[in-house]
Structure formats: structure tokens, C-alpha cells
Amino acid sequence: MLAAYAVTADADDPLEALRVDQIEPPAVPDGWIEVSVRAAALNHHDVFSLRGVGLPADRLPMILGCDAAGVTSDGREVVVYPVVGDPLFGGDDETYDPRRSLLSERYPGTLAEAVRAPARNVVAKPAELSFAEAACLPTAWLTAYRALFTSADLRPGDTVLVQGAGGGFATAAVSLARAAGLRVWVTSRTPERAERAVALGAHAGFASGERLPDRVDAVLDSVGAATWSHSINSLRPGGRLVTVGTTSGPDLPNAELTKIFFRPLRVIGSTMGTRAEFERLLRFLVATGVRPVIDRTLPLADAADGFAAMIDGDLFGKIVLEP
Structure with missing residues (x-):
């Protein structure tokens, strides 16, 4: 074959x-x-x-x-x-x-x-x-579904930052979060990708590393080393950083430990999802029309x-x- x-x-x-x-x-x-x-x-x-x-x-x-x-x-x-x-x-x-x-x-x-x-x-x-x-759906979309609704435990009205715009995980996270009633922000290395993410459903797009208008309830980070400090600095006190990947590498120039314990923040590792979550993801797409x-x-x-x-x-x- x-x-x-x-x-x-x-x-x-x-x-x-x-x-x-x-x-x-x-x-x-x-x-x-x-x-x-x-x-x-x-x-x-x-x-x-x-x-x-x-x-x-x-x-x-x-x-x-x-x-x-x-x-x-x-x-x-x-x-x-x-x-x-x-x-x-x-x-x-x-x-x-x-x-x-x-x-x-x-x-x-x-x-x-x-x-x-x-x-x-x-x-x-x-x-x-x-x-x-x-x-x-089985990898990128399932990973985004679990990161949003299980690991970050987000609810309608919360604000989530998705680091990066354009990949399978990022487009999944934006689509699912918007359909669930979240306020969705993204970062991107290029204005064109940020604009496409906004057209997809994000409420606003920002340049990579740009200071945000407000701090957010949760950050979904699949990038790793290149965005880690920005992710930590973007969180409100008690916010959650959900790390799902390291496409830019895993070695951090600054782990931001002081900010993590002082504010205090939660750093949550999340990978893939359960079979039950996968079935819920399928039902979510059928019910909402998200594709x-x-x-x-x-x-x-x-x-x-x-x-x-x-x-x-x-x-x-x-x-x-x-x-």
C-alpha cells in the first residue's frame, strides 16, 4: 500500500x-x-x-x-x-x-x-x-478542546489569549473558544495572520510580544520558549497558563518563577484528550456548525x-x- x-x-x-x-x-x-x-x-x-x-x-x-x-x-x-x-x-x-x-x-x-x-x-x-x-480533529482540535474546557476550565465571558495564529492548534482554539462564548485574543508574527485569525473569530490580534490592553484569564501556549515570558506577563493574578507544545523549543531563557509564585499563577501541562472528550468535541462541532x-x-x-x-x-x- x-x-x-x-x-x-x-x-x-x-x-x-x-x-x-x-x-x-x-x-x-x-x-x-x-x-x-x-x-x-x-x-x-x-x-x-x-x-x-x-x-x-x-x-x-x-x-x-x-x-x-x-x-x-x-x-x-x-x-x-x-x-x-x-x-x-x-x-x-x-x-x-x-x-x-x-x-x-x-x-x-x-x-x-x-x-x-x-x-x-x-x-x-x-x-x-x-x-x-x-x-x-484527533490531535490539534482535541488538544485545543481539552486545553480550553478541561485544563484551563474556561467559562463563557472569560478572556483567553492564544499564542500564535495560523497553525492547526491555534485555528482550532480560536474557533472553539469563540463558539463557546469566550473573548478571544491572538498573537502573530505577521499582521496578515492576525487579520485572518480575527476573520475566523478572534476578537483582536496583536503582534508577538505586544503588551495587551488587559490581562487575561488564561493563555494557551503551543510555542514554548519564544512566548513563555509574554504568556506569564499576560495573565491576571490567579490566571492559568496551559502549555501544550514547544514548537520554538523547550529551553526557557527565563522561567519567570518569581511572577508565577508571587501573583500567584497556575501553569498546567495539557496533552491530547480522552476518548470521551473526543466524542464531546464531535458533538460540539455538530451542534455549533464550527468546522x-x-x-x-x-x-x-x-x-x-x-x-x-x-x-x-x-x-x-x-x-x-x-x-
């Missing part, structure tokens, strides 16, 4: 680690289901994998991709929930499972003509969503072009691949 997969790791030039070619289909383990992929979406996680982050050499070659929507052998239209947990984990929150992984970390991923997933990870796709729209922003749709054979756009930051929303 055709697939996009990592054959090595290249921290400096991740495209050199990528192959798009025919590969032997993996076996379907007991209790798993094969899904014929109709659409899959790219994430920064895939770029990190090509750089060798979280994907050791002994697991290569590895089919990339966490997100997909497709059809099962019995004709059901489904979305794949990508968090694969330890069967022995007894908790209700999969994100607390220390042995959890995502598809494409220990098990072949979704950037292929077919993907295999545990039966509990195959969730019915709402008829109101296209395959391309549904494929955008993912799709930057472009490409054939799976042209996956390298999609990866190049993501690496260069040349996108607004999600990049979708169709086998």
Missing part, C-alpha cells in the same frame, strides 16, 4: 528522512480494526518524528500520522482516536497513562491507504462532517509538499492528505 513513512531521523533536514512509496501493509493485531483511510491530516508531531524526537531508530521504518477518517470493512464511516493506551491502565483519563503512545510512535500511523487501530479507538464519524474535516480550517488538500503521493509547507510555516489551518 502507499504510505508516507520515516526511514531515518534528520534533525536538520527532516524531509530527507521522509519516503512516500509502497510499503508492506502491517498485520492487524487481535482486537484491532483496519480502516480504509479517506483523509489524513498532518501535525507538527510528524515533523518531530522525522527529526527523531520520540521515534528511536529501532522502530524504523515507521508510517507517520496520528489523524485519519475512513471506512471500516463493514462500511462504517469512522474517525480514529489516536491515543493507544496500556490495556492494564485502570484510570479514566488516558492522558495520565504513563505507557500511552500515539499512532506512529509504537504502532504504524495514518498516512497510508489503510490504518490499524484498537477497536475502542474507532469512533463513529458524524454524517455532518466530511472525511477531510473529521481527519483534522476546521483546511489550508490545502493534497494527494498522499504529494505528502512531501505538505510537510515542506508545515516546516516553512506556510499554512493557515490544517493540511489534509487523501490517499
